[in-house]
Amino acid sequence: MSSMDCPNCGCSRYPDPGGHCPDCNYPPLQRLKLTGDKGSLSFGVLTRVGSALLLRLSSEAQFAEREEQFLISCNNSDWFIVPSPSARNQTLLNGAILTAANCLKEGDMIALGSRADSTRQVMLLQVGMVNA
Numbered sequence: 001m002s003s004m005d006c007p008n009c010g011c012s013r014y015p016d017p018g019g020h021c022p023d024c025n026y027p028p029l030q031r032l033k034l035t036g037d038k039g040s041l042s043f044g045v046l047t048r049v050g051s052a053l054l055l056r057l058s059s060e061a062q063f064a065e066r067e068e069q070f071l072i073s074c075n076n077s078d079w080f081i082v083p084s085p086s087a088r089n090q091t092l093l094n095g096a097i098l099t100a101a102n103c104l105k106e107g108d109m110i111a112l113g114s115r116a117d118s119t120r121q122v123m124l125l126q127v128g129m130v131n132a
């Protein structure tokens, strides 16, 4: 097993992949997993998510922005979703329109909403966490 620098205490013995830090007991890093009707993808680093990537997950991803519908980023062990301010269709988290960065947790649902019809949601993606 190899090792990397611990994100908490900075020691070089943090196991990669998986496992707690031997010095400070920091938990293993988790990857973010998004699952739609076509498949799933897991993310380990900051990613600009646009329609090309989303089409691998959902048959309704053509409604997403080509360049960036939203951004996903990781701060220590927490994952965040940041909506793109220029997206034509809104990004929804658990049915609520996202206006700012929001922390993601297991079981959350990401969707696209229509500005014309606020009750309509497409491209449902389920959020999961997997050990790196």
Ligand SMILES: [Zn+2]
Pocket (backbone or CB within 6 Å): 006, 007, 008, 009, 010, 011, 014, 021, 022, 023, 024, 025, 026
């Ligand atoms: Zn540590």
